[in-house]
Amino acid sequence: MNPWPFVIAAYAVTIGGTAAAFIWAWLAMRAAEKAAAGLRRER
Amino acid sequence: MHGFANPTRFLAIARPVTPWLAAAGVLLAGYGLYAGLFLSPPDYLQGETVRILYVHVPAAWLGMGGWTGIAVASLAQIVWRHPLAGVAARAVAVPGALFTALCLLTGSLWGRPAWGTWWQWDGRMTSMLVLLFLYFGYIALANAGDERSGVSRATAIFGLVGAVNIPIINRSVVWWNSLHQPASITLGGSKIDAAILYPLVFSALGFTLIFAAIVLMRMRALLARAKVEARLRRMAAA
Numbered sequence: 032m033n034p035w036p037f038v039i040a041a042y043a044v045t046i047g048g049t050a051a052a053f054i055w056a057w058l059a060m061r062a063a064e065k066a067a068a069g070l071r072r073e074r
Numbered sequence: 075m076h077g078f079a080n081p082t083r084f085l086a087i088a089r090p091v092t093p094w095l096a097a098a099g100v101l102l103a104g105y106g107l108y109a110g111l112f113l114s115p116p117d118y119l120q121g122e123t124v125r126i127l128y129v130h131v132p133a134a135w136l137g138m139g140g141w142t143g144i145a146v147a148s149l150a151q152i153v154w155r156h157p158l159a160g161v162a163a164r165a166v167a168v169p170g171a172l173f174t175a176l177c178l179l180t181g182s183l184w185g186r187p188a189w190g191t192w193w194q195w196d197g198r199m200t201s202m203l204v205l206l207f208l209y210f211g212y213i214a215l216a217n218a219g220d221e222r223s224g225v226s227r228a229t230a231i232f233g234l235v236g237a238v239n240i241p242i243i244n245r246s247v248v249w250w251n252s253l254h255q256p257a258s259i260t261l262g263g264s265k266i267d268a269a270i271l272y273p274l275v276f277s278a279l280g281f282t283l284i285f286a287a288i289v290l291m292r293m294r295a296l297l298a299r300a301k302v303e304a305r306l307r308r309m310a311a312a
Contacts, residue, residue, distance in 0.1 A: 034123040034187045041180040042107065045129035049103075049284060052172050053096070056291040063298035070305050 081297050084158055088290045096287040103132075103280025109273035117270065126184040128273050132281040133177035137205060138240055140170025140285070144212065145237035148230035158293075160224020163233055164216045165292035169285055171209035178202055189253050197246030198254040201239060208236040224296075 110128030117124035147163035150156040181199065182192045193199065212232060219226040225233075247256045258265045266274070 032187050034121060037183045037187050038111075038122060038125045041126040041129050041183040042111070044179050044183075045133060045176050046107070048172055048176050049281070052169055052288055053284065053291075056169075056288045056295070060291040060295040060298070063295040063302070067298040067301045070302055 081158065085294065085297065088294055092287055092290045092294070095283045095290065099280045099283030099285075099287060101280070102276050103284060106273045106275070106277025106280050110277060114270050114273050120188055123184060123187045124270065126180055127270075128277045130177060130180040130184055131274060132278040133173045133180060134202070135278060136281060136285050137170060137174030137177050137202070138243060139282075140166050140173060141205060141208065141233075141237060142240055143289075144170065144233040145240075148225075148233035151224070151230045152227065152234065157224070160230065161293050161296050162289070163230065164225050165289045165296060167209060167213045167216060168292065169288045171206060171213065173281075173285065174202065174206045174209055178206065185253070191253075194253050196252040196254060197250035198243065198252050201243040201246050205239055205243060208239060212236065 107128055110125050114125070116122050143166045144163045147156075147159040147166070151159035151163065178199070181202075185194070186192050212229065215229040215232055216225045219229060244257075246252065247254050264271055
């Protein structure tokens, strides 16, 4: 059995999953901190 | 520990640290994965399949380490009422669940060429799947509560009780006859040859730093959302 498709799939799901979680966390943080800063300015 | 109890003091440290953690994590994990794919030799028994080690093992460690973090934070919340403990535990849950799922997926992709099967209901794989379900339960409980940023006392107790699964995962390959190999790296040392081991050190350290960066970003988001909610409530009451 050729092992490379399994190796490539394992790397792809790990890199893709980690990148997706990182981007999701960064976007959520940016949106939340922007909303907090916006309210501070409104005060 | 209580020095970080003040969210303002915590944020003053977390804001500059987050990008450095992320950058160092990407560099270290990137080199570890490159070395794992192209520089390290194939295993004498498993051949090229062994390269899955460099993504599977860090994912397993972070899945288990994540719940250990939840348990420690839950203890700090219940015993010392640390105000940021609930926020930290809640922030760990999603990346912890992700890395547990990645461990199961990459393990399955390793199992097919190495053992001839995608899945086996043995102690190690089943206890890891239980950990994933524990994460799902924790996330659901944390989201169901009306706490603005942290978690309820019931959720913290769930986080603490769920930690009983961590030593079961760790000892499963010793207690039960399993397709999964016994631990190659223990506190006593490593049975892996240095030529195969060193990329694992880089990838494990790199993914750990990325995990920490994600947790800090989640904590910052939870604290900012709590601030917005508190201000909106004050404005509505005024």
